[in-house]
Amino acid sequence: xxxxxxxxxxxxxxxxxxxxxxxxxxxxxxxxxxxxxxxxxxxxxxxxxxxxxxxxxxxxxxxxxxxxxxxxxxxxxxxxxxxxxxxxxxxxxxxxxxxxxxxxxxxxxxxxxxxxxxxxxxxxxxxxxxxxxxxxxxxxxxxxxxxxxxxxxxxxxxxxxxxxxxxxxxxxxxxxxxxxxxxxxxxxxxxxxxxxxxxxxxxxxxxxxxxxxxxxxxxxxxxxxxxxxxxxxxxxxxxxxxxxxxxxxxxxxxxxxxxxxx
Amino acid sequence: xxxxxxxxxxxxxxxxxxxxxxxxxxxxxxxxxxxxxxxxxxxxxxxxxxxxxxxxxxxxxxxxxxxxxxxxxxxxxxxxxxxxxxxxxxxxxxxxxxxxxxxxxxxxxxxxxxxxxxxxxxxxxxxxxxxxxxxxxxxxxxxxxxxxxxxxxxxxxxxxxxxxxxxxxxxxxxxxxxxxxxxxxxxxxxxxxxxxxxxxxxxxxxxxxxxxxxxxxxxxxxxxxxxxxxxxxxxxxxxxxxxxxxxxxxxxxxxxxxxxxxxxxxxxxxxxxx
Numbered sequence: 001x002x003x004x005x006x007x008x009x010x011x012x013x014x015x016x017x018x019x020x021x022x023x024x025x026x027x028x029x030x031x032x033x034x035x036x037x038x039x040x041x042x043x044x045x046x047x048x049x050x051x052x053x054x055x056x057x058x059x060x061x062x063x064x065x066x067x068x069x070x071x072x073x074x075x076x077x078x079x080x081x082x083x084x085x086x087x088x089x090x091x092x093x094x095x096x097x098x099x100x101x102x103x104x105x106x107x108x109x110x111x112x113x114x115x116x117x118x119x120x121x122x123x124x125x126x127x128x129x130x131x132x133x134x135x136x137x138x139x140x141x142x143x144x145x146x147x148x149x150x151x152x153x154x155x156x157x158x159x160x161x162x163x164x165x166x167x168x169x170x171x172x173x174x175x176x177x178x179x180x181x182x183x184x185x186x187x188x189x190x191x192x193x194x195x196x197x198x199x200x201x202x203x204x205x206x207x208x209x210x211x212x213x214x215x216x217x218x219x220x221x222x223x224x225x226x227x228x229x230x231x232x233x234x235x236x237x238x239x240x241x242x243x244x245x246x247x248x249x250x251x252x253x254x255x256x257x258x259x260x261x262x
Numbered sequence: 263x264x265x266x267x268x269x270x271x272x273x274x275x276x277x278x279x280x281x282x283x284x285x286x287x288x289x290x291x292x293x294x295x296x297x298x299x300x301x302x303x304x305x306x307x308x309x310x311x312x313x314x315x316x317x318x319x320x321x322x323x324x325x326x327x328x329x330x331x332x333x334x335x336x337x338x339x340x341x342x343x344x345x346x347x348x349x350x351x352x353x354x355x356x357x358x359x360x361x362x363x364x365x366x367x368x369x370x371x372x373x374x375x376x377x378x379x380x381x382x383x384x385x386x387x388x389x390x391x392x393x394x395x396x397x398x399x400x401x402x403x404x405x406x407x408x409x410x411x412x413x414x415x416x417x418x419x420x421x422x423x424x425x426x427x428x429x430x431x432x433x434x435x436x437x438x439x440x441x442x443x444x445x446x447x448x449x450x451x452x453x454x455x456x457x458x459x460x461x462x463x464x465x466x467x468x469x470x471x472x473x474x475x476x477x478x479x480x481x482x483x484x485x486x487x488x489x490x491x492x493x494x495x496x497x498x499x500x501x502x503x504x505x506x507x508x509x510x511x512x513x514x515x516x517x518x519x520x521x522x523x524x525x526x527x528x529x530x531x532x533x534x535x536x
Contacts, residue, residue: 078500146382146400151483153501174400175482176489178496182478189374190383191399 039067042237043089045080046072047096047155047224048181049120052204053257054094057244061237068237076154076179077101084109084229091238094226094245096120097155101225111232114225117245118259121221122159123199124212125187132193137163137214139194140171148183148195151176156183159220160196166219184209198222203258223262296514303511304504311508316485320494321512325520327402327490328470331409335417335466338410340459343421344447348430358422362415369412373479376408380480404481405488409470417459417466424458425451464521471517 042061046054051074058070073080073090077100084093085107093110094117095101101114126134132145140147149171150157157176164171174192177183183195188208202211226245228238244250251261277285311317345351346358364372378384380398382391391397398404432454436446452459474492481488483497491513498506 076500082499082503146397148482151497151500153497173484175484176497178478178483178493178500186482189377189381191377191381 037067038065038234038237038240040069040234040237042068042070042091042234042241044070044072044092044094044241045084045088045090046074046092046094047077047080048074048179049096049156049198049200050074050094050224051181053253053259054245056253057241057250061241061244065237065240070237070241078103078154089231089233090229091232091234092226092228092241094224096224097158097222098225100155101227104229105227109229109231111228111230111235111238114227115246116223116262117226117242118224118251118254119221119262120198120200120224120259121217122156122163122196122214123202123217124214125184125195125197125202125205125209126193126212127187127190128208128210130210131190134194134212136212137167137169137216140164140173140196141169143172145193146191147171147173148175148177148186148192149173150180150183150196151178154179155222156180156196156198159222162220163196163214163216167216198258200258221260224259299507299510299514302504303507307504308508311505312512316489316494317509317512319486320489320491320509321516323402323405323486323488324471324490324492324513325516327405327409328413328467328473330406331413331470332417332463332467334406334410335414335470336459336463339414339417339462339466340421343418343425343462344451346418347422347425348451361418364412365415365419369408369473369475369477370479372411373408373476376404376411376476376480380404380407399480400482400484400488402481402487405477405490408476408480409473412473412476413466413470416469417462420462420465421455421459424455424462427458428454460524464524468517468521471513 038061042058044054044058051072054072054074058072062068062070073083073088075083077095077097080093081095081100081103084090084104093101093104095104095114098116104110105114124134124137124139126132132139134145139145140149149160152158152161156179160171175186177186177195180197180201184197184201184205186192187195187197188205199211199213202209226242228235228242232238245254255261342361346354346361351357367375376384377387377399380387380390382388382397382399387398398407428451432450433446436450437443441449472492473490474496477488477490478493478496483489483493485494489497491509495506495509495513498509
């Protein structure tokens with residue numbers, strides 16, 4: 001399903017990339033190769049939840065621009081923000097929430113104002129066959145189940161706290177995982193009965209994991225901002241990547257991966 | 263003959279330049295990051311941070327679980343070391359390689375491997391779950407197991423080295439005097455390599471105390487039951503880097519103090535005996 005969406009991507013995205021190549025040429029500094037082609041290395045710092053879609057975007061961009069190499073640093077948004085404020089060299093930053101983007105913009109590292117490019121909501125992930133018979137958010141108060149949420153310090157954990165609070169549920173998790181992929185991993189291994197992760201993570205996990213949507217998720221919609229960075233070693237490629245993400249084809253690929261249009 | 267030589271060396275105190283220079287660079291390299299932590303620490307908040315209940319909780323859990331992991335490593339690891347150093351069992355080099363696998367395995371992978379064996383869907387864990395309803399992951403026991411898995415090889419290697427360096431003639435003499443192998447091990451070998459075991463235990467304890475990857479994977483992270491100091495530091499880093507620095511310093515100070523104290527007690531006595 002994911003693959004099919006991306007087969008549709010090239011044609012439309014080619015337009016997006018060539019269009020932005022022109023735009024980038026107008027306002028970006030020197031360093032572009034002649035003929036509008038992009039070259040060198042593009043470094044994208046992106047939230048872990050974007051791993052699958054962005055990897056496809058990167059491959060796509062490399063196919064279109066043979067001189068270009070796209071490399072990613074996927075991690076928790078706060079970790080990425082820390083790395084950036086500590087001087088890690090990057091061209092693009094895509095955060096899973098606005099607060100970590102604010103850390104970066106407060107440090108004045110952005111090249112332009114960040115824009116929201118997609119949204120993500122929480123979903124309950126259960127192992128195949130749902131051994132704990134989980135039906136909704138209320139099951140997270142059941143001490144007999146083995147349950148995972150994200151730690152409150154990371155975005156998916158903060159979102160989990162919000163939905164629990166909004167629903168008035170006294171959650172009884174057995175573990176507060178360090179990031180959303182770790183929480184999902186426990187579901188994939190069948191070691192927990194349920195975990196609170198993003199809809200996109202359920203989508204990406206394939207058949208071993210089933211997702212249960214719940215209405216309280218609307219209380220914590222994660223908005224994903226993206227921006228190019230002031231110190232970007234490859235500003236033109238950075239802009240091309242952001243444009244690809246925001247193009248119709250890019251948006252469609254994101255929706256197919258479980259994200260929502262902003 | 264060796265004794266006066268040693269004394270002379272100590273009195274001279276001179277270190278040859280080819281040793282001094284790399285040693286100095288090495289020390290600077292090892293100590294500078296620590297200095298960085300000290301310099302960046304928000305000293306004014308230190309008291310308030312220390313008083314936070316979850317810090318004490320994580321610290322206590324760390325110390326207890328690292329100590330239990332060290333005890334488990336001693337009970338299981340010293341016999342392994344003896345088998346590797348003294349027995350004539352075939353395939354010892356293979357055994358040694360297998361036992362030290364956790365040294366090269368990324369700890370996170372070690373955590374996943376523990377799941378596959380001891381998790382509730384694991385080979386042993388599933389049987390345990392079905393017969394008793396008990397599951398190991400996400401418990402303090404899981405913390406101890408993860409730390410033991412990662413830290414025991416350090417002890418095994420140290421003790422094996424000590425056994426190999428120990429003079430086997432004392433053991434031979436004990437045997438000719440009629441002691442069986444178990445008595446020889448207990449009365450001769452153990453006292454002989456005690457400093458090596460102590461050094462191995464310290465190394466093992468330190469490794470267990472700093473363990474992160476296998477613990478957070480296999481035991482998860484929950485304050486009070488499985489959140490050790492390294493996990494607390496990592497998570498604090500996600501939202502509050504200054505708190506992470508403070509927690510790191512607390513862990514460092516406590517572990518250094520413990521190690522220095524133990525060193526004086528164990529190796530001080532051993533040194534005096536030498």
